[in-house]
Every structure is written in structure tokens, then in C-alpha cells.
Amino acid sequence: MLNLVIVEDEQHNREDLKDQLKEINPAIQVLGEAASVSEAVELINQTQPDVVLMDIELHEGNGFDVINRLSHLSFDVIFTTAFEHYALKAIKFSSLDYLLKPIVPEELQSALHKASLRKNENQRRQQLEILLASLDNKQDNRNICLSTADGIEFIQTNNILYCEANGSYTNFILKDNQKLIVSKHLKEYESLLADHDFMRVHNSFLINLKEVKRFVKSDGGYILMNNNATISISQKRREDFLVKMAGLR
Numbered sequence: 001m002l003n004l005v006i007v008e009d010e011q012h013n014r015e016d017l018k019d020q021l022k023e024i025n026p027a028i029q030v031l032g033e034a035a036s037v038s039e040a041v042e043l044i045n046q047t048q049p050d051v052v053l054m055d056i057e058l059h060e061g062n063g064f065d066v067i068n069r070l071s072h073l074s075f076d077v078i079f080t081t082a083f084e085h086y087a088l089k090a091i092k093f094s095s096l097d098y099l100l101k102p103i104v105p106e107e108l109q110s111a112l113h114k115a116s117l118r119k120n121e122n123q124r125r126q127q128l129e130i131l132l133a134s135l136d137n138k139q140d141n142r143n144i145c146l147s148t149a150d151g152i153e154f155i156q157t158n159n160i161l162y163c164e165a166n167g168s169y170t171n172f173i174l175k176d177n178q179k180l181i182v183s184k185h186l187k188e189y190e191s192l193l194a195d196h197d198f199m200r201v202h203n204s205f206l207i208n209l210k211e212v213k214r215f216v217k218s219d220g221g222y223i224l225m226n227n228n229a230t231i232s233i234s235q236k237r238r239e240d241f242l243v244k245m246a247g248l249r
Contacts, residue, residue, distance in 0.1 A: 002115065004030055006053045007063065008033070009057070014033050024108065036061075050075060050076065051076045054080065080099045081098065082101040089192060090134035092192055095127060127145055144193075146182045148183075157208075159176075197244075201237050202234050210248065213225060
């Protein structure tokens with residue numbers, strides 16, 4: 001059974017969420033509701049829930065202000081928002097769930113199911129800390145959360161050599177030649193890693209530009225990485241690649 005709190009500034013949305021929760025699983029216990037940052041901080045500190053359904057925009061602030069003011073980050077967060085919020089990239093970076101309003105019951109059920117499977121409190125705390133760091137936008141090198149079949153891996157972006165498309169999955173190749181397989185398309189990470197000197201140089205490859213050893217013009221052109229892996233580059237992306245490389249050096 002999950003113990004849950006709802007942080008949402010609109011009463012009709014709170015009522016709708018409670019109705020959906022009853023339909024999904026009557027055993028889910030709603031410990032309380034909050035409409036503002038201060039109410040949410042007090043409620044979460046008092047009840048210590050397993051899951052917080054957190055609206056991003058609140059009275060007197062937002063859901064990230066709530067997390068920032070809490071000393072114990074031992075719960076799962078499922079964010080809710082009525083629009084494509086600017087912070088969704090940070091939420092994805094930390095591999096946290098979010099739901100766009102109007103909330104679809106099946107999507108809520110799926111997010112709650114994933115939350116029920118996560119028992120590692122240290123992992124939850126790390127994810128929320130990565131979220132706050134991503135929102136801060138001051139760190140050049142940052143941890144990213146990668147969901148694999150075995151759990152969640154916390155990887156520094158500068159330890160990633162390149163990413164390779166693998167159908168609906170993405171292979172992450174790290175500096176120690178470890179390979180992580182993540183169940184998201186490469187396009188998802190093209191957007192997330194764009195601010196960290198990564199570039200999509202081919203339909204199948206997203207590379208860390210700081211880990212490029214050289215560009216080889218022969219054989220139609222290819223990129224040699226620091227681990228000596230050869231990466232194909234599409235003709236239409238070659239000029240942009242060379243410009244970006246020149247800007248790094």
C-alpha cells in the first residue's frame with residue numbers, strides 16, 4: 001500500500017486526483033493535501049509519505065521550492081503540470097515521472113506502479129538532488145539518471161563517450177568501456193545532453209564532443225573517439241560538427 005500526499009493549488013484538480021486514486025487502488029491512502037509551498041513543506045514533514053503528487057506551479061512558488069525546503073528527501077515525486085513546462089528537461093534528466101494535465105488514469109496508474117517498485121531511499125534522494133542541480137544550471141558536469149533493467153544508474157555526463165541508437169533503446173558507452181542499455185530513444189537524450197557538448201552526428205550516434213580524438217576525411221569521413229571507436233557522421237551534419245569542434249578547442 002502506498003501512502004501519498006497531493007500538492008495541488010486547484011481544489012477541483014485535487015478532487016479529480018482523489019477520485020482517480022480510488023479507482024486505481026482503494027488501498028492507496030491519501031495522507032493529506034496542500035495548495036501552497038508552505039503547506040506542502042509542513043504536510044510532507046509531518047506525514048513522511050511514500051509518494052508526493054506535486055503540481056509544478058503553486059501558490060507563492062513552485063514544487064521545486066518545496067523540495068528545496070525539505071531536509072529529508074525519502075519519497076518519490078510524480079510531477080503534474082498543465083503545459084510543457086520549462087523544467088521538464090530537468091525532470092527527465094533526473095529520471096523522475098511527470099504527468100501532463102488533464103491526467104490520464106492509465107498514465108497515473110503506471111507512474112504509481114513504478115513508484116511502488118522503488119524502495120531505495122538513497123536513490124530517491126539522489127534523483128531529487130540531481131533535479132535541483134539541473135534546475136540550478138551552474139554545473140558544467142552533472143549527473144544524469146539512467147534507468148536500466150537493473151535499476152537507476154547515476155552517471156556524470158563527462159564520463160559518457162557516446163550514445164548509440166538500438167531500436168527503441170539507447171546504448172550508453174562510458175569511458176571505462178562499460179555499456180548501459182536504457183529503454184528510451186536516442187532522440188530523448190539528444191535534447192537532454194545538448195547543453196553538455198553532445199551532438200547528434202548521425203541517426204545512430206550522439207557523441208561527447210570533448211571525447212573526440214580526430215576527424216578522418218577518408219572513407220567518406222568518420223570520427224575517431226578517445227577509446228578508438230569509429231563513429232559514422234552524416235554528410236549534412238559534417239559542417240556543423242567541424243564548427244562546434246573548432247569552438248571547443
